[in-house]
Amino acid sequence: MSENNSRRGFLATSAAALAGLTLAPGIRLVEIATAKPDNEPVTAKVRWGMLIDTTRCQSGCTECVAACGKENGLSEVKKPRTDAQWIRKIDLKELKTGRALSLPMMCQHCANPPCVDVCPTGASFKRADGIVLVDRHICIGCRYCMMACPYKARSFVHEPHTDQNPEVPRGQGCVEGCTLCVHRVDRGGTPACVEACAAAGHNAMLFGDLNDPESAIAKRVREVKTTQVRADLKLDLGVRYEGI
Amino acid sequence: MKAIALAVLWGLTFAAAYAAEPGRTPLPAIAIEKPGQCVEPKDVMRRDHMKLLQHQRDKTLHQGIRTKKHSLNECIACHADRKTGTVLGKDGFCQSCHEYAAVKLDCWDCHQPKPGQKTASGAKP
Numbered sequence: 001m002s003e004n005n006s007r008r009g010f011l012a013t014s015a016a017a018l019a020g021l022t023l024a025p026g027i028r029l030v031e032i033a034t035a036k037p038d039n040e041p042v043t044a045k046v047r048w049g050m051l052i053d054t055t056r057c058q059s060g061c062t063e064c065v066a067a068c069g070k071e072n073g074l075s076e077v078k079k080p081r082t083d084a085q086w087i088r089k090i091d092l093k094e095l096k097t098g099r100a101l102s103l104p105m106m107c108q109h110c111a112n113p114p115c116v117d118v119c120p121t122g123a124s125f126k127r128a129d130g131i132v133l134v135d136r137h138i139c140i141g142c143r144y145c146m147m148a149c150p151y152k153a154r155s156f157v158h159e160p161h162t163d164q165n166p167e168v169p170r171g172q173g174c175v176e177g178c179t180l181c182v183h184r185v186d187r188g189g190t191p192a193c194v195e196a197c198a199a200a201g202h203n204a205m206l207f208g209d210l211n212d213p214e215s216a217i218a219k220r221v222r223e224v225k226t227t228q229v230r231a232d233l234k235l236d237l238g239v240r241y242e243g244i
Numbered sequence: 245m246k247a248i249a250l251a252v253l254w255g256l257t258f259a260a261a262y263a264a265e266p267g268r269t270p271l272p273a274i275a276i277e278k279p280g281q282c283v284e285p286k287d288v289m290r291r292d293h294m295k296l297l298q299h300q301r302d303k304t305l306h307q308g309i310r311t312k313k314h315s316l317n318e319c320i321a322c323h324a325d326r327k328t329g330t331v332l333g334k335d336g337f338c339q340s341c342h343e344y345a346a347v348k349l350d351c352w353d354c355h356q357p358k359p360g361q362k363t364a365s366g367a368k369p
Contacts, residue, residue, distance in 0.1 A: 041307035127308065135305055136354055164356040166317050171354035186308045 035188025042129040047111075047238065048180055049130070049210035050194070051217050051226060052103055054243040056204035059091055059102035064205065067196030068106075071181060073165045084155035084170075086178045087193055092244075101244065104193065104205070107132060107153040107178035108229065109238030115145035115154065124175075130210075130238050131180050139174040146175060150230050153177045180207075180238075210238070272344035273335040278322050283313050293319075316351065321359040330357045 036042065068074065068087045087106040093099070113132045115124045123138035124145045134145075134154075146154045154177040161171050167183040170176055181191035194205040208217035220226075226240040282289055284296070300314035312318045323337040324330055331338040332352060342349045 036308070038310045038312075041303075041309055125306065127306065129308070133305065137301065137305075160353070164354065166320070166356040166358075166360065169354040169356065174354070182308070183310075186310050 036186060038186075042127055042186070044128045044130075045211060046129040047210040048109070048185060049208065049217055049221075049238040049240065050109075050180070050191070051206040051220055052239065052241050053204045053206070054101045054103045054241055056202050057102050057104065058202055058204075059100065061102075061200065061202065062089055063196040063200040063202075064104050064193035065089060067192040068178075071165065071184075071192035072168045072179075073161070073163055073170065079159075082156075082158045084157055084176060086153075086155070086176070103241060103244065105151060105153070105229075106193075106239070107149075107180075108151050108235070109178075109180060111236035111238070113235065114148040114150065114233075118144045118148040120144065127182075131182055131185070132177075133179055133182065134174065134176055136169065136171070136174040136176070141173045141175060143175055149177075150233060150235075270344070272341040274337065274341060275325070275335065277324065277326050277337075280322075282322075283318075316355060317359070320357065324357070324359050329359070332357045 065087050072086060074084055074086060087104050089102060090105050091100065091102050093101075109130055109132050111126075111130065113124070113126055115132065116126055119125075120142060121138050121140055123135045123140070124132070125135060126132045141156065143156055146152075146156060154175050156175050157170060157172050159172060164170055168179075181189070181193075184191065190207045191205075194207045197203065197205040206217050206220060208215040210218055210221070212218055220242075221240060224242060226242050227244050228235075228237040228240055229244075231237075284292075289296075296314045297316055297319075300311075301316070303309040304315070320331055325333065325336055328336065330336055333339060336357075338349060338351075338357070
């Protein structure tokens with residue numbers, strides 16, 4: 001066992017050494033190395049997080065919402081009052097000064113998630129890498145988590161569905177919410193909303209590993225003041241906002 | 245008493261013969277679209293496919309282990325009907341057998357019974 005550990009240690013050190021190497025300007029080996037092998041479980045060494053720069057987020061732009069719907073099969077909105085919503089755009093205005101800003105709001109992937117605390121069946125859970133998910137195989141659709149969530153981030157699926165993305169199973173009778181596009185993240189990708197925001201040229205969303213001091217998001221949260229929404233609840237959020 | 249026992253025995257014999265007669269017992273339509281080696285031997289798959297799937301689903305969801313061997317999507321990729329493109333339907337690989345065995349299938353309330361990617365990143369099948 002100790003031999004195994006030391007071998008792992010050696011591998012980790014060599015990986016870290018390799019990570020510093022630059023293959024070509026702008027392409028570092030670390031980006032290739034962060035993709036977790038398919039057969040290894042996620043670990044708490046990684047804490048996935050997102051930083052949203054509200055100064056870059058455009059009012060009226062819903063690219064992130066559209067991309068989320070397309071990626072996760074939420075696209076058709078037939079009943080806006082009850083259709084599932086994993087991410088939504090919010091426009092805020094300070095009445096005194098008239099300062100307006102726009103931001104996307106979704107599951108904040110808390111380190112101490114209230115939805116997990118209240119779930120009576122254990123369906124609502126937090127993965128080791130900080131992503132908060134619903135195990136639909138266990139969910140009984142009681143909607144306790146929806147009431148517990150301070151961010152209104154979860155939805156109940158009222159209608160039967162047949163057009164799921166094969167990688168994102170979802171159906172009637174369960175609660176669901178933003179998964180940080182876990183099926184993409186596990187393969188080394190980024191969430192669809194982040195990709196869409198960058199493709200639209202806004203670059204308001206930054207996704208990465210908060211635990212890796214070398215990651216772009218960790219550097220950014222170290223340099224500028226970022227805010228957790230309802231920080232008074234001490235939930236230690238994975239999603240942070242800049243400029244609110 | 246002896247007469248009753250004889251009658252029961254006769255009845256059982258008749259029932260066995262009736263069931264064994266070919267053509268009179270309905271059988272599930274199991275068409276293997278892509279003949280080849282399955283991930284486990286046939287007898288293991290027939291008896292334990294649900295255990296393999298359940299084990300894999302928990303590992304995938306809770307630990308992010310996304311190996312292909314026992315993944316439901318890989319089952320569908322191989323076993324979907326070429327004409328209908330799904331594992332459901334009257335002669336569908338999953339449904340025909342489950343109907344025969346009278347075991348309710350609720351995988352498809354949430355999972356997509358057709359193979360292929362339908363994501364923003366990937367192309368449609």
